[in-house]
Amino acid sequence: MPAAKRLFIGLMSGTSLDGIDCVIVDLAGDTPALIAADCHALPDNLRHDVLTLCADKQAPLAELGRLDIELGRCFAEAAIKTLAAAGVVAQEIEAIGSHGQTVFHQPNSAAPFSLQLGDPNTIAERTGITTVADFRRRDMAAGGQGAPLAPLLHQHCCASPNKNRAIVNIGGIANITLLLANGARVAFDTGPGNVLMDLWIARHNGARFDKNGEWATGGSIDSAFLAELMSEPYLALAAPKSTGRELFNGAWLEQRLASLKQRPSPQDIQATLLEFTATTLSTALLAGMNQGEIYLCGGGAHNTALLKRIGELMPGYYVGATAEIGIDPDWLEAMAFAWMAQQTLDGIAVDTSPFTGAKKPVMLGGIYPSPTSAS
Ligand SMILES: Nc1ncnc2c1ncn2[C@@H]1O[C@H](COP(=O)(O)OP(=O)(O)O)[C@@H](O)[C@H]1O
Ligand SMILES: [Mg+2]
Known part of the structure; x- marks a missing residue:
């Protein structure tokens, strides 16, 4: 029964x-x-x-x-x-x-x-x-x-006894959960997921979000701006750590732009924001797990351009969606x-x-x- x-x-x-x-x-x-x-x-x-x-x-x-x-x-x-x-x-x-x-x-x-x-x-x-x-x-x-608390469920139903796995949730803020085969568990917010990309496209094109990263893909990454974004002290903090709109918001973005000698075009800013999310995520994952499987969830997992970049920055790792291990990534x-x-x-x-x-x-x-x- x-x-x-x-x-x-x-x-x-x-x-x-x-x-x-x-x-x-x-x-x-x-x-x-x-x-x-x-x-x-x-x-x-x-x-x-x-x-x-x-x-x-x-x-x-x-x-x-x-x-x-x-x-x-x-x-x-x-x-x-x-x-x-x-x-x-x-x-x-x-x-x-x-x-x-x-x-x-x-x-x-x-x-x-x-x-x-x-x-x-x-x-x-x-x-x-x-x-x-x-x-x-x-x-x-x-x-x-x-925060983050969702890793409790990641641990409960996504861990494998013989494979390193990471669950990557790309919401407004992104968080990763490392479920290592040796039993080690770590999770933290890596930084922005979609929040900066959303606010930037809303300001310039009126859209709620950059569907599949299409607007970003038409722009070029501005290396000076990316370096400025990557200098945010939160990124270097050790786990446990969590963050939100209190830090990563429009005012934060404007401050970073204001410190540049030359302001990139709106579309290049979007391209660089996408690269920023991909870089902060891949840097955290590479530091935490020397090989293994990465399963994505959250709305950002639909952003095909972002996924492509994460895959490129992490050669040798398997990158898929949590659906492959039995959990619908949207829910x-x-x-x-x-x-x-x-x-x-x-x-x-x-x-x-x-x-x-x-x-x-x-x-x-x-x-x-x-x-x-x-x-
Ligand atoms: N097709 C898509 N392309 C790009 N981004 C997407 C797509 N679908 C959803 N998103 C992003 O996912 C976000 C919602 O993700 P979600 O996991 O609900 O985040 P949160 O937990 O912060 O609410 C949207 O604001 C948008 O940025
Ligand atoms: Mg949501």
């Missing part, structure tokens, strides 16, 4: 703000089984207001509260729509793992802090499903960076938060120490019970 299903929902909205990823997964077996998945666009005005908050790094408390509630409503709606499309009813779901929308991440200050908006109370009330949220701050309280991160919700509900403390530097295993996230949980 097949084991009873254990259905969870994962909700993820990343740095790119391209939409809310929602997955329904069956976590009864060893490897998560994807039942349904969808990406739900954020309303334009809400996306704009969140980006403004990220750029300004301040807002009146009433505005912060409004965004928290409105994002919570959008997350709830995303879950409800995905359930309806899949023909699954809320009562079949054990819990939602909701990452929330990061608007601030400051792991290295005297008071380490990370803020994800999207009120989990609203999600639990509107969906009727127990919601687990606020995963990052518990890790920080235990001495970790609070891996949302699945990871569904999986974390299951760990927390089952009372399991997870060992994030190789990835975030936490000092001890931690139970990640707070539990917001469904309205029907009370007896």
